[in-house]
Amino acid sequence: xxxxxxxxxxxxxxxxxxxxxxxxxxxxxxxxxxxxxxxxxxxxxxxxxxxxxxxxxxxxxxxxxxxxxxxxxxxxxxxxxxxxxxxxxxxxxxxxxxxxxxxxxxxxxxxxxxxxxxxxxxxxxxxxxxxxxxxxxxxxxxxxxxxxxxxxxxxxxxxxxxxxxxxxxxxxxxxxxxxxxxxxxxxxxxxxxxxxxxxxxxxxxxxxxxxxxxxxxxxxxxxxxxxxxxxxxxxxxxxxxxxxxxxxxxxxxxxxxxxxxxxxxxxxxxxxxxxxxxxxxxxxxxxxxxxxxxxxxxxxxxxxxxxxxxxxxxxxxxxxxxxx
Numbered sequence: 597x598x599x600x601x602x603x604x605x606x607x608x609x610x611x612x613x614x615x616x617x618x619x620x621x622x623x624x625x626x627x628x629x630x631x632x633x634x635x636x637x638x639x640x641x642x643x644x645x646x647x648x649x650x651x652x653x654x655x656x657x658x659x660x661x662x663x664x665x666x667x668x669x670x671x672x673x674x675x676x677x678x679x680x681x682x683x684x685x686x687x688x689x690x691x692x693x694x695x696x697x698x699x700x701x702x703x704x705x706x707x708x709x710x711x712x713x714x715x716x717x718x719x720x721x722x723x724x725x726x727x728x729x730x731x732x733x734x735x736x737x738x739x740x741x742x743x744x745x746x747x748x749x750x751x752x753x754x755x756x757x758x759x760x761x762x763x764x765x766x767x768x769x770x771x772x773x774x775x776x777x778x779x780x781x782x783x784x785x786x787x788x789x790x791x792x793x794x795x796x797x798x799x800x801x802x803x804x805x806x807x808x809x810x811x812x813x814x815x816x817x818x819x820x821x822x823x824x825x826x827x828x829x830x831x832x833x834x835x836x837x838x839x840x841x842x843x844x845x846x847x848x849x850x851x852x853x854x855x856x857x858x859x860x861x862x863x864x865x866x867x868x869x870x871x872x873x874x875x876x877x878x879x880x881x882x883x884x885x886x887x888x889x890x891x892x893x894x895x896x897x898x899x900x901x902x903x904x905x906x907x908x909x910x911x912x913x914x915x916x917x918x919x920x
Contacts, residue, residue, distance in 0.1 A: 641831045642860060642879040648833065650865065650874035650918060651899065653881070655911040657689040659902075663700065666714075667902040667909065669892040670706040674900060674909065677701035677713060682726065685909075687894075695726035707746035710766065714741040714753065732768055740791045747797040750818060754805070756793035759786045761805055763818060774820025776807060792843040792858070792888070798851050798868075808840035813853065813870070826870030833864070834872045843888035848897050852918065856901070858888035863901060865918065873919055876912050877901070 661678030668675050673692065674685045680700055684692040703714040710729075711722040717739040721729040735741070740757035746766060753762040763771045776785030786793065787809025795805040805814050812827035828835040836842055842855040852873060853866040861882035865873040876899055882889075889901035889910070899912040 641833070644833060644875055644878035648875045649878060650915055651876040651912040652915040653877065653910055654913045657685065657909040657911070659683070659907055659909060661907060664902055664904050664907060665701050666703040667890050667892050667900060668704050668706055669894050669900060674892070675704055675706050675711065676902065676909070677704045682711070682713065682722070684726070693726050695722065702741050703743050705744035705746050705751075707766070712744050712746065712751060714744050716740055719744075719753070730768060735762065742791055743794045743796075745795050745797045745803070747801055747803075752795055752797065752803060754793045754795045756788050756791040759788050759793075761795060761816070761820070772819060774816065776805070776814065776822075789839040792840045794842070794844050796845065796847055798847045799849065800851065806842060806845060808843070811836035811841060828870065833875065841888075844890045846891045846893045846899075848893055849895060854891055854893060854899055856888040856891050859885060861886045861888060863889065863891065863899070863912070
């Protein structure tokens with residue numbers, strides 16, 4: 597009788613195991629899964645109050661790049677890099693010139709009569725006719741150059757691979773570098789989980805660097821000392837979310853920040869002190885989980901967004917005055 601009881605128990609146990617396996621198998625088939633209790637619904641954060649939207653999209657310029665990489669504005673022209681090309685385009689979309697590049701570019705800046713193009717590990721210089729000049733030596737094997745800014749004979753270079761900012765003279769002499777540490781006993785400086793690391797200089801000559809892992813903007817002296825910062829980590833419209841945002845930014849003529857985020861893609865405007873002023877383009881203007889557009893601004897405050905997913909330049913013009 598004892599053996600018979602054991603056999604019955606084993607049969608029941610086997611049936612239970614089979615039932616569990618079958619239930620698990622059917623529940624993981626496409627269309628059969630139950631609701632994921634750990635899935636965070638972000639749909640509510642994609643909705644934007646229309647009263648916050650301060651810009652309207654007025655023009656789209658198609659571009660012929662398989663891999664667009666960067667954009668900047670200078671004197672009525674857009675300078676766009678991608679694939680292994682530099683294109684100079686009028687703001688009406690007319691192509692002025694196209695210049696072949698030696699490698700795939702990552703970013704671009706134009707100052708005075710000089711074009712600076714950042715490649716993954718080095719910089720190259722061109723004149724306004726597209727004629728090549730000096731090619732700089734590679735920074736390091738780990739370098740991933742992501743952003744350039746030029747001011748008063750200085751060029752600032754963001755290196756996401758080494759998590760550093762370099763300062764050079766525009767003729768190629770290294771002046772200094774810094775990694776965003778406020779003191780020697782701080783364990784980390786710039787937190788860069790992925791190659792999104794932007795910087796720019798405003799019209800007052802102030803250098804601002806994005807610390808993307810902290811969702812922060814940090815203002816540094818040219819010697820690398822932190823002067824001020826502001827940050828805002830939030831899924832809400834006022835803040836930044838994800839591992840590394842904002843991905844790109846530019847300054848309006850009045851010093852306001854124009855920011856571009858990846859993941860939940862959106863473009864916004866902030867006061868220099870960090871308060872949200874309004875929205876340029878809400879998430880429904882972009883591909884879900886898309887790339888953050890690179891952005892540049894003209895002297896009238898119009899915003900040009902290089903949309904990597906749609907492969908076009910999108911012009912956003914102010915629809916009404918920014919709030920005070």
